[in-house]
Structures are given as structure tokens and as C-alpha cells.
Amino acid sequence: MIKYEGLELVSGGVCAPKGFKAAGVHCGIRKNRAKKDLAMICSDQLCDAAAVYTQNLVKGAPILVTQQNLKNGKAQAVIVNSGNANTCNADGEAKAAAMCEIAGKALNLPEEDVIVASTGVIGQVLELEPIVSHAEELAKALSYEGGHDAANAILTTDTCEKEVAVRFELAGKTCTIAGMAKGSGMIHPNMATMLCFMTTDAAIDHEVLQKALSTVVNDTFNMVSVDGDTSTNDMASIMANGMAGNPLIDSVESEEYELFREALFAVLMNLSRMIAGDGEGATKLLECVVTGAVDTQNAKIIAKSVITSNLFKCAMFGEDANWGRILCAIGYSKADLDIHKVEVILSSEAGSLQVCKNGAGVAFSEEKAAEILKEEEIKIIVNLGDGNGKAVAWGCDLTYNYVKINGDYRT
Amino acid sequence: MIKYEGLELVSGGVCAPKGFKAAGVHCGIRKNRAKKDLAMICSDQLCDAAAVYTQNLVKGAPILVTQQNLKNGKAQAVIVNSGNANTCNADGEAKAAAMCEIAGKALNLPEEDVIVASTGVIGQVLELEPIVSHAEELAKALSYEGGHDAANAILTTDTCEKEVAVRFELAGKTCTIAGMAKGSGMIHPNMATMLCFMTTDAAIDHEVLQKALSTVVNDTFNMVSVDGDTSTNDMASIMANGMAGNPLIDSVESEEYELFREALFAVLMNLSRMIAGDGEGATKLLECVVTGAVDTQNAKIIAKSVITSNLFKCAMFGEDANWGRILCAIGYSKADLDIHKVEVILSSEAGSLQVCKNGAGVAFSEEKAAEILKEEEIKIIVNLGDGNGKAVAWGCDLTYNYVKINGDYRT
Incomplete structure (x- = not known):
């Protein structure tokens, strides 16, 4: 709370x-x-x-x-x-x-x-x-x-x-x-x-x-x-x-x-x-915080695109720091941004870790990333450097149980 | 082929x-x-x-x-x-x-x-x-x-x-x-x-x-x-x-x-x-055929919205004739249509079955529906009665294996 x-x-x-x-x-x-x-x-x-x-x-x-x-x-x-x-x-x-x-x-x-x-x-x-x-x-x-x-x-x-x-x-x-x-x-x-x-x-x-x-x-x-x-x-x-x-x-x-x-x-x-x-089948709460967007509307579009990506949600379920999927979801969001300035940080109670700078990967400790992603509440911080727009979106991971629950909901 | x-x-x-x-x-x-x-x-x-x-x-x-x-x-x-x-x-x-x-x-x-x-x-x-x-x-x-x-x-x-x-x-x-x-x-x-x-x-x-x-x-x-x-x-x-x-x-x-x-x-x-x-983890090919749309563009939007719905894809994996999810996906597609005219037919090599008429459910045999949905290739036919627009979209079901493959892709 x-x-x-x-x-x-x-x-x-x-x-x-x-x-x-x-x-x-x-x-x-x-x-x-x-x-x-x-x-x-x-x-x-x-x-x-x-x-x-x-x-x-x-x-x-x-x-x-x-x-x-x-x-x-x-x-x-x-x-x-x-x-x-x-x-x-x-x-x-x-x-x-x-x-x-x-x-x-x-x-x-x-x-x-x-x-x-x-x-x-x-x-x-x-x-x-x-x-x-x-x-x-x-x-x-x-x-x-x-x-x-x-x-x-x-x-x-x-x-x-x-x-x-x-x-x-x-x-x-x-x-x-x-x-x-x-x-x-x-x-x-x-x-x-x-x-x-x-x-x-x-x-x-x-x-x-x-x-x-x-x-x-x-x-x-x-x-x-x-x-x-x-x-x-x-x-x-x-x-x-x-x-x-x-x-x-x-x-x-x-x-x-x-x-x-x-x-x-x-x-x-x-x-x-x-x-x-408490999304269907969820094991993790995901919070995407976008800052530095051109405006609020663009920040919202980006935050929601990340949180909605099936591939990203599966990676979080697998506790895999596959940040390329975050970049991919930002890229197809149709928001106005300079992709070469994007910075991505993964954060949880176990600490924070930068995984992407200027739109490209930076060397990071997979061990540290695994520690961060083990937590039940994961924050994905996206800094854009394009302006003052910010937004927060919430989602959850995509799991076996989501498929199970929805493969047979009526019966 | x-x-x-x-x-x-x-x-x-x-x-x-x-x-x-x-x-x-x-x-x-x-x-x-x-x-x-x-x-x-x-x-x-x-x-x-x-x-x-x-x-x-x-x-x-x-x-x-x-x-x-x-x-x-x-x-x-x-x-x-x-x-x-x-x-x-x-x-x-x-x-x-x-x-x-x-x-x-x-x-x-x-x-x-x-x-x-x-x-x-x-x-x-x-x-x-x-x-x-x-x-x-x-x-x-x-x-x-x-x-x-x-x-x-x-x-x-x-x-x-x-x-x-x-x-x-x-x-x-x-x-x-x-x-x-x-x-x-x-x-x-x-x-x-x-x-x-x-x-x-x-x-x-x-x-x-x-x-x-x-x-x-x-x-x-x-x-x-x-x-x-x-x-x-x-x-x-x-x-x-x-x-x-x-x-x-x-x-x-x-x-x-x-x-x-x-x-x-x-x-x-x-x-x-x-x-x-052959989508990741797929067990079924889904083909959504939309006819009677206002125009081709609206037909495309609707066909793609149905084929993209996670809930609908899970229902197909579970071989569950949960047609309400098809109506839901049509409804949020942002296409121009009269929802009260929508007709939905499920079809495969095992036969065809109308599940929805005038935007509301019709009584149907769950047994027959199960037979149709057992097949590996399912056709969802959506007739709109609004015009001459038609389109076809292709997708697949959402399965445990999709989550498995994408929960741990990098390693």
C-alpha cells in the first residue's frame, strides 16, 4: 500500500x-x-x-x-x-x-x-x-x-x-x-x-x-x-x-x-x-515509470506499451533481463521519441541496475539482474531525455496460469 | 497449402x-x-x-x-x-x-x-x-x-x-x-x-x-x-x-x-x-474471416482485433466456444460497425456452427462446438451486414509453451 x-x-x-x-x-x-x-x-x-x-x-x-x-x-x-x-x-x-x-x-x-x-x-x-x-x-x-x-x-x-x-x-x-x-x-x-x-x-x-x-x-x-x-x-x-x-x-x-x-x-x-x-495467473506486479517524454500523453503511450507486451511479460515471469523487448515495445508504441536517447533501469527491493543507455545495451551483471527480478514487485524505469512528460503504468507477468485460467473459463 | x-x-x-x-x-x-x-x-x-x-x-x-x-x-x-x-x-x-x-x-x-x-x-x-x-x-x-x-x-x-x-x-x-x-x-x-x-x-x-x-x-x-x-x-x-x-x-x-x-x-x-x-507454442492455426464490413479497412481492423485477443487465443487453446470474447474483441477494435447485427460462426473440417446472431447468443450444441474446436485449423467467420468490406487475418492459440519459450529465451 x-x-x-x-x-x-x-x-x-x-x-x-x-x-x-x-x-x-x-x-x-x-x-x-x-x-x-x-x-x-x-x-x-x-x-x-x-x-x-x-x-x-x-x-x-x-x-x-x-x-x-x-x-x-x-x-x-x-x-x-x-x-x-x-x-x-x-x-x-x-x-x-x-x-x-x-x-x-x-x-x-x-x-x-x-x-x-x-x-x-x-x-x-x-x-x-x-x-x-x-x-x-x-x-x-x-x-x-x-x-x-x-x-x-x-x-x-x-x-x-x-x-x-x-x-x-x-x-x-x-x-x-x-x-x-x-x-x-x-x-x-x-x-x-x-x-x-x-x-x-x-x-x-x-x-x-x-x-x-x-x-x-x-x-x-x-x-x-x-x-x-x-x-x-x-x-x-x-x-x-x-x-x-x-x-x-x-x-x-x-x-x-x-x-x-x-x-x-x-x-x-x-x-x-x-x-x-492480482492479474490472472500473475506472480509479479510490474510498474513502468516513464520520465523525460515529450509530454504526458507520449509518456502514457510508452508506459502502457511496455506493460502490455506479451513478450516482455513472459520475460518477467522467467525473471530474464531481456531488455531488448522493452526497447521493442517502446519502438512500436507509436509515441514521439528519440530512440537513441533511451535509458532503461530495472529496479526492485533488491536494488537497481541500468541495462540500456543511449538506446544500446550496457554491460551488466546477470547475477545482479537475477536478484532484482526475483522480487514480486518490479519497477521498469524508462528515461527518455526528450522533455518533461512522465507517467506510470501497472501490469503483471504472463504465466502458465493465465493460459490455464483462460483456456477453460466457462466450464 | x-x-x-x-x-x-x-x-x-x-x-x-x-x-x-x-x-x-x-x-x-x-x-x-x-x-x-x-x-x-x-x-x-x-x-x-x-x-x-x-x-x-x-x-x-x-x-x-x-x-x-x-x-x-x-x-x-x-x-x-x-x-x-x-x-x-x-x-x-x-x-x-x-x-x-x-x-x-x-x-x-x-x-x-x-x-x-x-x-x-x-x-x-x-x-x-x-x-x-x-x-x-x-x-x-x-x-x-x-x-x-x-x-x-x-x-x-x-x-x-x-x-x-x-x-x-x-x-x-x-x-x-x-x-x-x-x-x-x-x-x-x-x-x-x-x-x-x-x-x-x-x-x-x-x-x-x-x-x-x-x-x-x-x-x-x-x-x-x-x-x-x-x-x-x-x-x-x-x-x-x-x-x-x-x-x-x-x-x-x-x-x-x-x-x-x-x-x-x-x-x-x-x-x-x-x-x-507455427507461432511460438501454437497448437492451432486460427483464421478470422470478416465479411459485410463498412469497408475493407474496417474489416481488417476487426479481423486483426479478434486474432490478437489473448483471451480469445486462450479459449481456442482450451477448445472452449467462448464466443463472448470474440464479441468483446470486435467491440474494442475501434472499427465502425453496428454491434446488433453481428453474426459469428465457428468452422473447421468437422463442420460449422452459428454461436451468435444479431449480437446476442443463440442456443448451440456444446458437443458440436467441441468437435469443431478439436481440429488444428479453426475458422472464425464474422458477418457484419454493414456493407461489402471483407478481410482475412491469421493467428494462433496462446499456450503454456508460448509462456515457456518466452520466459527463458535468452538462456
């Missing part, structure tokens, strides 16, 4: 901010009874809300319904199932809308104030019966300590829950922002992401909230790649219930907006690292 | 056209003495020549030297080593130029008439000594039956030689076009390709030859992807020595140009299929 000055990491997940309850249960969409498959989050008060969605032309039905429900910038609850994406189904939108209706009824609030999401296999008809028959149980299970259960229920091939909450001061009031996410496979977000549900007790206008979310997602989730496949169901939503009692943040020009944005960045950056490190 | 009317498939590889000798030897760039690592092709006469190169910003040193040597559109010989890419080396260009000089001396022809190429690890200094000490042996080994030895010597992780030769009539004369290629990993050509060396005895002006090559490469090699990584050393060259005796083809408007282009297409299309089917 990366810490930031002025921010305190706290436990409790999406229930860490005031006035948010959550729960997760097994309802039967998944056959495995040991795996929770239905999650709910509910705020004590109506919230300002914002969301970003996948840019895939094929959009999951829940996304279309959520977009509709968030048009007024308000929401109070979230319902999510795992095990079925409810995507590419002729009856998908009707089923997603029914999920909102079921949740609204159980919580006694308007269905238009419900955010709905689904994750799992594409193109299999979603049965509503398990959700209908477990909605009451789920609503009753809601508690101020239920964040972890909810974080568990949204997982698919993830191996661990992904939760972050940070506490900070806003105009003399203690505010909290929290998020839970699922990632693992089909992860290469574009303008939106895998599933992520955030809560905050800060008071913030929904238009300003949307701006903060979109800005921060561009530098966090959109810089993660597990396998280059942009999912059909990516969504990140945030609900702000204002119960921290801070004066409403209603402008992006205020100091409070900056503080809020920074805290949100800390939450999403940490979730991004968790998603990358 | 796909056959075309009016074209006869013949043996002999790059030596099938009149007046071309070839050879392949082990010179010692590779440690494994059983593996040939140095190839040569030589024409009895000076040829019109053309080539296309990688669009990677990082370009192998041999590419820069070959570009220089082909400026006058003439060449007579090719020298290629495997085991070392001679790329990202400070002394790379000097070494590549020296390879031309060594070949020219051994063959008694100007070094400017030599095409040079290298394939293997990036960023390791190329030792010239093995080439110097074996140049005479290689030149002496040249023969009209040496095509297969040359095709063998250029392989890296390929599991088989890739050679095609076709014979056809041109203005009453029998002409032959042949090619040998290597592929396997770092294969996602962009405007050029993996290594491919073609020979023909047709008489054709080098500018017209360049046009034919560029056009055909766009529909063949540029539609192949093994792993999404565009290599630094991709190159495809062709030498035409005119010994078939046909009247010189000096215009793209002629009927003879069309016949030549079609024969060249047959050679490169078959080599493309061989490269895809």
Missing part, C-alpha cells in the same frame, strides 16, 4: 465513510456455494453520484441501465452480481432494470437510485430467480461492517479482495473516501475500468464529482493492463453522501477539490496496483 | 525459379552445432529487387544497411544469420555493412548488391568471426538444390521450414515465384514482416515489383499476429532475375502485372498461414 502525506489509511472498505452499509451473500448464480455472488452497498442518505464506463462498443446491459439511472447525478445503492456478465443477451437490459427494481423494493427506495453491475461470462442468459429469492436476505444482511463481504462477492478469478480507504481533513471536517474493486482478466481499461465501487462521506456536487473521477481514472485504472483486452462491463462508480458535514464542494477551482482529488487518487492508485498484481 | 487456379505448386523453395542458388550452414553464432545459423541466396544475374521493412521505431541495423543497398532497386544476393538480431548495438550498422562486404567478396560481386538480415536476441554484440571464417564454405555450398538448407538456417524458435513456390504462365513464358520465411515470436507485422526472402525469374521492373510487394504484404503478412509484438527486424525482400524470358513487366496497368501479383499473393498467403500456424 502506497501512503501519502496528510492521508491516513483506514480499514472497513466501502463502509469506512460515515453512513454506508454493505453486504455480500451467495444467491446461486454461481454453482459453488462457498463463493458469494451478490453484493449490495446502501447509503443512509441519497448521494451525489458519478461513474465512468467501458469504451468497448459492446456494452454490458447493466451499464446501459446505470447510465440511465445516473442521469440526474443521484444514487443511494449499488447491486452487483458476479458469475454472469449479463452482456450480449437479447433480454439483458430488461434483466438489469429488474435487478434495480428488486433492490429498490428490498431497500424501500426508488429503482432509479440504484447502480447495477454484473461481471462474469458473456452471452449466458442471467436467471433472476436467485436474485429475487435472496434480495430480502441481502438487505437484512447490510451492516456498517459489511464492506469486506461485499468486496468478496464481486470477485471472479481474483485471488483476493481489493479494498482501500483513506481519511483526511476537509475544511476542518474528517472525510473518508473508500473503494472496492475486482479485476483479474479482460483488464485493459479505456476511459473506464473493471468494476470499482467507491463511497465517500464528503459533500461534493455530482458534476464536480464526475470531473474528479474522470480525471483520476485516467491516471490510475486507465494505466493498468493485465491482458490487453478491454472488457464490455468495465465500470467505476462513486457515491458521496455528504455525512462528513464539510461545506459542499461545488467547484473544481477550490482547494477542497484538490484535497478531495488527491485522496481519490490515493485510493484508485492503490486499487490499480492491487488489480495489476 | 491453399491452391489457386492457374497456379502450380512446385518444390525447391527459393531455388525453384531459374538461376537462383542457395545454401545454409552452421557457422557458430549459435552454440548448438546441430542448428544451421547462416544462409545465403545468390542469383546468376543481377536482379530488380524490392523490400518492405518493420515500422518499429527501433530498427535492426541490417535493415538500415539493406535500405541503403536497395536504393537503386538492384540486388544479386542475400546473407542472413539467425541467433543474433544485431539490433540496439552501438556497432550494429558497421557489422551489418561488414556482412555485405564479406558476402560480396566470397561471391565476387559488389557489396551494394547484397541484402543483409539478422534475427535472434536483441542487444547482444554480433561477433563477425564465425561469419568471416565460414563465408567461403557457404559460397561453395551454394547450389540449385540448396533452398531447403537456406530455409532451415534462418529459423529461430520456428518448428519447421516455411517455403512456397508457384509456377504460372506469363505472356507464354513459364515463370516461378518462390519465398522462404521465418516467423514464430515477436510477430505482429506492420507494413512489413518477419523475415521473408522471395525469388522470381520473372522480368519485372523494380518500381513495379515494389508496388506489387507492398500491396500483397498488406493483405498477407500484415494480417498475421502471433503475439501482438511488432519486431524490430521484420523484413520481406524479393529479387527478380528475369531469366524466365517474359517481356519486362514495367507497368501496374498490364494484365501481366495482375497475374504476377496474384501469384505473389498465393506465395505470401500460404507463408502467412505457415507462420501463424
Whole structure:
């Protein structure tokens, strides 16, 4: 977990901010009874809300319904199932809308104030019966300590829950922002992401909230790649219930907006690292730090190209300092750069090692390289010397287990 | 091997056209003495020549030297080593130029008439000594039956030689076009390709030859992807020595140009299929056929997006009819299409099966799907209903062996 000055990491997940309850249960969409498959989050008060969605032309039905429900910038609850994406189904939108209706009824609030999401296999008809028959149980299970259960229920091939909450001061009031996410496979977000549900007790206008979310997602989730496949169901939503009692943040020009944005960045950056490190089959978290690019956009293109290269990812799995593949991925990234100035450094807790200077190899100790690459968190530092652009991207290695998991996902 | 009317498939590889000798030897760039690592092709006469190169910003040193040597559109010989890419080396260009000089001396022809190429690890200094000490042996080994030895010597992780030769009539004369290629990993050509060396005895002006090559490469090699990584050393060259005796083809408007282009297409299309089917670790050749796209460009984008998806490639390895991943890859391709009209059919020698209609799933027999996907050659047919654009792309499945080969390539 990366810490930031002025921010305190706290436990409790999406229930860490005031006035948010959550729960997760097994309802039967998944056959495995040991795996929770239905999650709910509910705020004590109506919230300002914002969301970003996948840019895939094929959009999951829940996304279309959520977009509709968030048009007024308000929401109070979230319902999510795992095990079925409810995507590419002729009856998908009707089923997603029914999920909102079921949740609204159980919580006694308007269905238009419900955010709905689904994750799992594409193109299999979603049965509503398990959700209908477990909605009451789920609503009753809601508690101020239920964040972890909810974080568990949204997982698919993830191996661990992904939760972050940070506490900070806003105009003399203690505010909290929290998020839970699922990632693992089909992860290469574009303008939106895998599933992520955030809560905050800060008071913030929904238009300003949307701006903060979109800005921060561009530098966090959109810089993660597990396998280059942009999912059909990516969504990140945030609900702000204002119960921290801070004066409403209603402008992006205020100091409070900056503080809020920074805290949100800390939450999403940490979730991004968790998603990358827990990519399907992954044994290593890879972080590519690009500096000296012509501008930020070019730095982003390069960082993401390196982190997305299958060949580079395999080399990291093999703990092989095959830096030529990094140069190759920089070269085909279509970024604007002078390849003759490129410098590459491999770094981890075991130390740092320069492997490339002026676009050509330098003599290095293979022994030292092996030590560095043995670690579970590897940093690839690319210095370009072309300007002031910098960016960070996160990914993971490509392993036998990725192939295993995805060679037989449906069965 | 796909056959075309009016074209006869013949043996002999790059030596099938009149007046071309070839050879392949082990010179010692590779440690494994059983593996040939140095190839040569030589024409009895000076040829019109053309080539296309990688669009990677990082370009192998041999590419820069070959570009220089082909400026006058003439060449007579090719020298290629495997085991070392001679790329990202400070002394790379000097070494590549020296390879031309060594070949020219051994063959008694100007070094400017030599095409040079290298394939293997990036960023390791190329030792010239093995080439110097074996140049005479290689030149002496040249023969009209040496095509297969040359095709063998250029392989890296390929599991088989890739050679095609076709014979056809041109203005009453029998002409032959042949090619040998290597592929396997770092294969996602962009405007050029993996290594491919073609020979023909047709008489054709080098500018017209360049046009034919560029056009055909766009529909063949540029539609192949093994792993999404565009290599630094991709190159495809062709030498035409005119010994078939046909009247010189000096215009793209002629009927003879069309016949030549079609024969060249047959050679490169078959080599493309061989490269895809022999991708690193591959167990299956995947062919994605897109029809009904708005235009050819959109059809190409969609076909290539499907064939490049890691998730789809893993599903094919697992023989799992997970068609949702095909829809997902179509959706993020950025192509212009109406997703609600998409139809997907899986096909192989075992039969055909529709799995998706109007962008949604249709009920299908999993048993039948399993039978179809058991085959080694799988066709994915995507019908869009948006227009007349069509395209074909070739790829392979993503397997444990891909990860194995690339987790430890250098050692």
C-alpha cells in the first residue's frame, strides 16, 4: 500500500465513510456455494453520484441501465452480481432494470437510485430467480461492517479482495473516501475500468464529482493492463453522501477539490496496483515509470506499451533481463521519441541496475539482474531525455496460469 | 497449402525459379552445432529487387544497411544469420555493412548488391568471426538444390521450414515465384514482416515489383499476429532475375502485372498461414474471416482485433466456444460497425456452427462446438451486414509453451 502525506489509511472498505452499509451473500448464480455472488452497498442518505464506463462498443446491459439511472447525478445503492456478465443477451437490459427494481423494493427506495453491475461470462442468459429469492436476505444482511463481504462477492478469478480507504481533513471536517474493486482478466481499461465501487462521506456536487473521477481514472485504472483486452462491463462508480458535514464542494477551482482529488487518487492508485498484481495467473506486479517524454500523453503511450507486451511479460515471469523487448515495445508504441536517447533501469527491493543507455545495451551483471527480478514487485524505469512528460503504468507477468485460467473459463 | 487456379505448386523453395542458388550452414553464432545459423541466396544475374521493412521505431541495423543497398532497386544476393538480431548495438550498422562486404567478396560481386538480415536476441554484440571464417564454405555450398538448407538456417524458435513456390504462365513464358520465411515470436507485422526472402525469374521492373510487394504484404503478412509484438527486424525482400524470358513487366496497368501479383499473393498467403500456424507454442492455426464490413479497412481492423485477443487465443487453446470474447474483441477494435447485427460462426473440417446472431447468443450444441474446436485449423467467420468490406487475418492459440519459450529465451 502506497501512503501519502496528510492521508491516513483506514480499514472497513466501502463502509469506512460515515453512513454506508454493505453486504455480500451467495444467491446461486454461481454453482459453488462457498463463493458469494451478490453484493449490495446502501447509503443512509441519497448521494451525489458519478461513474465512468467501458469504451468497448459492446456494452454490458447493466451499464446501459446505470447510465440511465445516473442521469440526474443521484444514487443511494449499488447491486452487483458476479458469475454472469449479463452482456450480449437479447433480454439483458430488461434483466438489469429488474435487478434495480428488486433492490429498490428490498431497500424501500426508488429503482432509479440504484447502480447495477454484473461481471462474469458473456452471452449466458442471467436467471433472476436467485436474485429475487435472496434480495430480502441481502438487505437484512447490510451492516456498517459489511464492506469486506461485499468486496468478496464481486470477485471472479481474483485471488483476493481489493479494498482501500483513506481519511483526511476537509475544511476542518474528517472525510473518508473508500473503494472496492475486482479485476483479474479482460483488464485493459479505456476511459473506464473493471468494476470499482467507491463511497465517500464528503459533500461534493455530482458534476464536480464526475470531473474528479474522470480525471483520476485516467491516471490510475486507465494505466493498468493485465491482458490487453478491454472488457464490455468495465465500470467505476462513486457515491458521496455528504455525512462528513464539510461545506459542499461545488467547484473544481477550490482547494477542497484538490484535497478531495488527491485522496481519490490515493485510493484508485492503490486499487490499480492491487488489480495489476492480482492479474490472472500473475506472480509479479510490474510498474513502468516513464520520465523525460515529450509530454504526458507520449509518456502514457510508452508506459502502457511496455506493460502490455506479451513478450516482455513472459520475460518477467522467467525473471530474464531481456531488455531488448522493452526497447521493442517502446519502438512500436507509436509515441514521439528519440530512440537513441533511451535509458532503461530495472529496479526492485533488491536494488537497481541500468541495462540500456543511449538506446544500446550496457554491460551488466546477470547475477545482479537475477536478484532484482526475483522480487514480486518490479519497477521498469524508462528515461527518455526528450522533455518533461512522465507517467506510470501497472501490469503483471504472463504465466502458465493465465493460459490455464483462460483456456477453460466457462466450464 | 491453399491452391489457386492457374497456379502450380512446385518444390525447391527459393531455388525453384531459374538461376537462383542457395545454401545454409552452421557457422557458430549459435552454440548448438546441430542448428544451421547462416544462409545465403545468390542469383546468376543481377536482379530488380524490392523490400518492405518493420515500422518499429527501433530498427535492426541490417535493415538500415539493406535500405541503403536497395536504393537503386538492384540486388544479386542475400546473407542472413539467425541467433543474433544485431539490433540496439552501438556497432550494429558497421557489422551489418561488414556482412555485405564479406558476402560480396566470397561471391565476387559488389557489396551494394547484397541484402543483409539478422534475427535472434536483441542487444547482444554480433561477433563477425564465425561469419568471416565460414563465408567461403557457404559460397561453395551454394547450389540449385540448396533452398531447403537456406530455409532451415534462418529459423529461430520456428518448428519447421516455411517455403512456397508457384509456377504460372506469363505472356507464354513459364515463370516461378518462390519465398522462404521465418516467423514464430515477436510477430505482429506492420507494413512489413518477419523475415521473408522471395525469388522470381520473372522480368519485372523494380518500381513495379515494389508496388506489387507492398500491396500483397498488406493483405498477407500484415494480417498475421502471433503475439501482438511488432519486431524490430521484420523484413520481406524479393529479387527478380528475369531469366524466365517474359517481356519486362514495367507497368501496374498490364494484365501481366495482375497475374504476377496474384501469384505473389498465393506465395505470401500460404507463408502467412505457415507462420501463424507455427507461432511460438501454437497448437492451432486460427483464421478470422470478416465479411459485410463498412469497408475493407474496417474489416481488417476487426479481423486483426479478434486474432490478437489473448483471451480469445486462450479459449481456442482450451477448445472452449467462448464466443463472448470474440464479441468483446470486435467491440474494442475501434472499427465502425453496428454491434446488433453481428453474426459469428465457428468452422473447421468437422463442420460449422452459428454461436451468435444479431449480437446476442443463440442456443448451440456444446458437443458440436467441441468437435469443431478439436481440429488444428479453426475458422472464425464474422458477418457484419454493414456493407461489402471483407478481410482475412491469421493467428494462433496462446499456450503454456508460448509462456515457456518466452520466459527463458535468452538462456
